[in-house]
Amino acid sequence: MKKIIITILCVVLGSTITLAQESTDLNTIEKLSKDKWQWMAEKNVEELDKLFDEKSMFVHMGGSWGKQQELDVIKTGNIWYKKAEVYSVTVNFIGNTAILLNDIDLEAVVGGNTVVNPFMVTEVYVKENGVWRMGSLTFSKLMRPLKMKSEGVN
Template sequence: MALCLAGLQMAIAQANLPGAQKSTSAEEQEVLTLSKNKWGWMADKNTDQLNGLFDDKCVFVHMGGSWGKTQELNTIKGGMIWYKKAEVYGASVNVFGNTAILLNDIDLVAVVGGNEVVHSFMVTEVYLKQDGKWKMGSLTFSQLMRPVKLKIDAPKN
């Protein structure tokens, strides 16, 4: 198990090396841009944009549970989770026909239940191309073992 984890960490590290990156197709770039916009919409609590992005059957997997589109939008709108800042250290996307799988290595600053927290995550986003437009089908947060890299200013009193 430890050998598998070490191999996976090495593969991820090598994939993030500047010389190891592959060229990005226009379709892959479109998904990367959409994902970047999504983080901004989540930080801004822009549920109108997110409603258009999330497929009606979209699923969300968090540290505290999983739910569908309506609950995610209500959670964002109601402030139960405020995705305050996502610092993205690396993003990659693979397109398989009408499906795109995007991985983001992030530190996420969030306000959950009124408390600010910071976690390192590998976020998996699955997009489906429907009628020429990408829609999100799944968003999963997997906590990473690495320490948080983001430097946070202390709250001002």
């Protein structure tokens, strides 16, 4: 009987610890994503450099590339992620990987023109040595109408 009670207590305690860790990771990932949008708007490549893994990949409507090109695009203003209006966030964990989906309207300046597009943005984060780093960022254009109201948009 003692073995059964001890086993049940260990399972419950282990489940509680796992749920608490996942809750902490969820808060961390949601904050990283929110901060990332702000850093992109501010062209803060120093913080983004810390967040993006060396092997990270970025997929846009106009192409795909790695970390250094993404940082260069942001730094030079070739794409200025001016404002991301986030409508929903979903996060799923698979081991040490977090997959985050953002339903957003993104106001950006591309080639000198301000544009607003509805996107589902997929962010993939990997936790190594206790640190979450972005492995991938993909923009998928949605067919829904824009929700964001923005002036001066072409």
